[in-house]
Amino acid sequence: xxxxxxxxxxxxxxxxxxxxxxxxxxxxxxxxxxxxxxxxxxxxxxxxxxxxxxxxxxxxxxxxxxxxxxxxxxxxxxxxxxxxxxxxxxxxxxxxxxx
Amino acid sequence: xxxxxxxxxxxxxxxxxxxxxxxxxxxxxxxxxxxxxxxxxxxxxxxxxxxxxxxxxxxxxxxxxxxxxxxxxxxxxxxxxxxxxxxxxxxxxxxxxxxxxxxxxxxxxxxxxxxxxxxxxxxxxxxxxxxxxxxxxxxxxxxxxxxxxxxxxxxxxxxxxxxxxxxxxxxxxxxxxxxxxxxxxxxxxxxxxxxxxxxxxxxxxxxxxxxxxxxxxxxxxxxxxxxxxxxxxxxxxxxxxxxxxxxxxxxxxxxxxxxxxxxxxxxxxxxxxxxxxxxxxxxxxxxxxxxxxxxxxxxxxxxxxxxxxxxxxxxxxxxxxxxxxxxxxxxxxxxxxxxxxxxxxxxxxxxxxxxxxxxxxxxxxxxxxxxxxxxxxxxxxxxxxxxxxxxxxxxxxxx
Numbered sequence: 113x114x115x116x117x118x119x120x121x122x123x124x125x126x127x128x129x130x131x132x133x134x135x136x137x138x139x140x141x142x143x144x145x146x147x148x149x150x151x152x153x154x155x156x157x158x159x160x161x162x163x164x165x166x167x168x169x170x171x172x173x174x175x176x177x178x179x180x181x182x183x184x185x186x187x188x189x190x191x192x193x194x195x196x197x198x199x200x201x202x203x204x205x206x207x208x209x210x211x
Numbered sequence: 212x213x214x215x216x217x218x219x220x221x222x223x224x225x226x227x228x229x230x231x232x233x234x235x236x237x238x239x240x241x242x243x244x245x246x247x248x249x250x251x252x253x254x255x256x257x258x259x260x261x262x263x264x265x266x267x268x269x270x271x272x273x274x275x276x277x278x279x280x281x282x283x284x285x286x287x288x289x290x291x292x293x294x295x296x297x298x299x300x301x302x303x304x305x306x307x308x309x310x311x312x313x314x315x316x317x318x319x320x321x322x323x324x325x326x327x328x329x330x331x332x333x334x335x336x337x338x339x340x341x342x343x344x345x346x347x348x349x350x351x352x353x354x355x356x357x358x359x360x361x362x363x364x365x366x367x368x369x370x371x372x373x374x375x376x377x378x379x380x381x382x383x384x385x386x387x388x389x390x391x392x393x394x395x396x397x398x399x400x401x402x403x404x405x406x407x408x409x410x411x412x413x414x415x416x417x418x419x420x421x422x423x424x425x426x427x428x429x430x431x432x433x434x435x436x437x438x439x440x441x442x443x444x445x446x447x448x449x450x451x452x453x454x455x456x457x458x459x460x461x462x463x464x465x466x467x468x469x470x471x472x473x474x475x476x477x478x479x480x481x482x483x484x485x486x487x488x489x490x491x492x493x494x495x496x497x498x499x500x501x502x503x504x505x506x507x508x509x510x511x512x513x514x515x516x517x518x519x520x521x522x523x524x525x526x527x528x529x530x531x532x533x534x535x536x537x538x539x540x541x542x543x544x545x546x547x548x549x550x551x552x553x554x555x556x557x558x559x560x561x562x563x564x565x566x567x568x569x570x571x572x573x574x575x576x577x578x579x580x581x582x583x584x585x586x587x588x589x590x591x592x593x594x595x596x597x598x599x600x601x602x603x604x605x606x607x608x609x610x
Contacts, residue, residue, distance in 0.1 A: 120474040122346040123373065123427060124364075124440055125482035126449075129470075130456035168351025170380035170391065170399070174474040189474065192283075193350050200283050204342060 113138045113146075113181040115153065117206045121191075122173035133178075136209055145209075152202040153179055156188055159196045166193040175203055271331025272315040276304050279340045285355070288337050303368045307336040307356060310374030317375070317410045318382070321504050322512050327381035334378070338368060349377040351384070361432060363454070369429040371414060376407035376426065387518035392472045394523040396481035401488035404443060405511055409504045419496040419503040425449065443493045446486025460486030464524070464557030487556050488524060494552035495531075499545060506545050510535050525561065528553040532560045 118133040138146040157179070166172075174191040177199075190199045277288035278301070291304045298305050311334040318324040326332045335353035344357025347367035354377045359365040367373055380403050383389055389399035404426050412422045426449075427440030437450035446460035460483055461467055468483050470476035477483060492511060496503035514530040522530070531553070535546035550560050 118475070121477060121482070122348070123367075123376075123430070123482075124345065125477045126441065126459050127455050129475075129477055129483070130459065166351055167391070168384060169348060170351075170403070171346065171348040171377065172350065173346050173348070176475070191474075192346070192348060192355075195283070197284075207343070 113150065113153070113179065115149065115206065116176075116178040116180075117203070118176045118178075120174045120176070121171065123171050125171075128173070134206060136206060149205065149209075152198075152205050155198040156196070156202040157186060159198045166191070169193045175199075177202065177206070272311075272319075272326030272334050273331075274308055274311045274315075274334045274336070276307050276311075276336045276338060278304065279337050279355075281339055281342050283341045283344075285337055285340075285350075285353070291338070301338075303338045303356070303358070303366055306366075306368035307338050307354075307374065310368065310371050311336060311354075311378070313371060313414050314375045314378045314406075314410050317413050317504075321409075321413065321508070324382070327378060328385045332381070347373055347377060349380040351381075354378065359430065359432070363432060363435055364430050365432050367430055370427050372404075372407035372411045372425075373427050373430060374407075375410035376403040379403040379406035382406070383515065386516045387522060388520040389518065389522060390520045391478055391481060393479035393481075394484070395521055396478050397484040398488055398518075398522060398524065398527055400481045400485035401492070402511070402515055404441060404485060404489050405492050405508070408443060409508050412502070413504050416502075418501055419493075419507070420500065422503065424493055441482075441486070441489070443486075443489040446490050459483050460489075462486055462490045462556065487558075488527070491528070491552045491556045491558070494555050495548045498548040498551060506539070507548075510538060510545065510549060513538065524558055528558045529560055 115136045115138075116133045117136075119128050119131065122128055136149065138149055141149065156177070169191065172192040174189065175195075177188045179186045179188070188199060188202075190196065195203070273294040274292075275290065275294065276292040276299075277285070278291040279285065279288045282288070291301065292299050292308050299308075315326055315334060318326065326334065337353060337355045338358075340355045340357050342358075343360035345359055345364040347354065347356045349355075354374070356367045357364075359367060380399070383399055383402050387398075389395040389402070391399055407426055408422065408424055411417075412419075423439075424444035425439035425442055428438060430440065431437050435454070436452045437455055439449045441458070441460060442449040446462040447458050447466075449458040449460070451457045459468065464487060467487065468480045470480040470483065472479040492507060495510070496507040499506050510531050513534040514527060517530050517534065518527055528549075531549050532546060535543065535549045539545040553560060
């Protein structure tokens with residue numbers, strides 16, 4: 113499973129727009145980490161709330177997480193002001209992993 | 212109070228109330244008299260309050276800071292500091308509190324604006340949002356700060372211009388309402404950068420020439436090679452490094468960056484193309500010299516209030532030109548500086564001296580009114596009338 117994280121907007125939008133997406137491949141992870149990622153992805157996919165943010169929000173960031181698995185691709189997209197707890201947990205994991 | 216009396220306490224114009232004083236119905240006569248008396252008392256109270264304002268303790272725009280304690284959930288945040296409470300041992304909390312105070316005081320003293328909505332809206336801030344969160348934002352009602360990852364970014368409460376930038380988004384929402392995409396969105400972002408820089412300059416009593424015109428210079432960690440998030444003086448020059456890339460902001464319309472109106476495209480480049488009106492404001496401010504919040508800032512603030520949700524760069528430029536004329540006269544130094552500032556970023560003023568933008572558009576379209584602008588004005592007036600009616604009802608109820 114390959115998981116790609118792209119970050120958009122925010123005060124540093126000019127920087128974020130130029131940054132390449134972060135990619136995590138479970139094939140390169142230790143087994144416990146790969147299992148944890150799979151669990152987080154499944155939880156986020158199960159909720160898969162509407163990607164729309166609050167239209168009044170300014171300088172909030174939004175995130176696109178693309179999950180590629182067994183030839184299928186799923187896109188999850190949420191923003192700072194509306195993300196589900198499950199999406200937040202997956203986002204946090206990906207950001208810590210890529211740091 | 213009868214239903215007739217309650218109806219009379221609404222938005223009935225004075226001349227109708229006076230006519231009702233001659234009614235054969237004593238209840239109607241009494242209700243009309245009461246309304247006229249309380250309205251007069253209301254006007255009197257307001258004029259007294261206005262005369263006392265300079266010496267009155269700030270009761271409006273009350274500040275409250277909450278600590279998210281690394282959670283991303285605002286409802287779970289704990290109260291950290293209130294308007295009348297003592298300072299915190301947490302510097303982030305105190306910086307947010309002080310930054311709100313400076314911005315509030317700036318709007319009140321410089322533009323006679325009572326907090327974000329000009330009605331004393333409470334200022335609420337949430338610090339320590341998330342873990343290593345590299346951002347700060349305005350969510351429509353309150354400001355939220357991250358601590359930064361301490362690798363590239365540090366605590367966002369460190370930057371007064373960032374704090375003022377975010378609160379200014381609230382002001383824009385209560386005035387023009389610039390839609391947050393494409394050119395209107397870039398104006399939205401630019402207006403916040405303008406106010407962010409002005410509040411910093413005002414707090415330091417800096418002239419336009421002495422100011423750094425940088426946005427977010429304090430949010431980077433010391434080891435990062437970057438001047439700031441953005442430079443109003445030199446869009447495109449705020450940073451240039453392998454780590455951050457090159458500042459993508461244009462400083463001229465010929466370099467306008469066409470991006471899709473999507474999240475990935477920064478909603479049509481609102482944070483990017485804001486460089487163009489930012490540069491225009493900088494040029495006007497430096498062209499005039501002195502304190503930028505005085506003439507240049509006032510022109511921009513008045514133009515903001517005269518704009519609408521879909522205002523584009525050219526229309527906004529025209530409005531600043533006409534506002535400069537209204538404030539300082541046709542052919543004034545101020546108006547000439549506005550003309551020159553926009554011209555240098557590749558935007559020509561299309562208005563005719565002495566005509567308002569609406570009048571010019573009306574003339575251009577054969578006299579048809581600008582419906583979007585009229586609609587917004589009517590909505591604003593309707594809100595004001597409803598608020599006045601509420602005030603009168605409260606007074607009548609003895610509140």
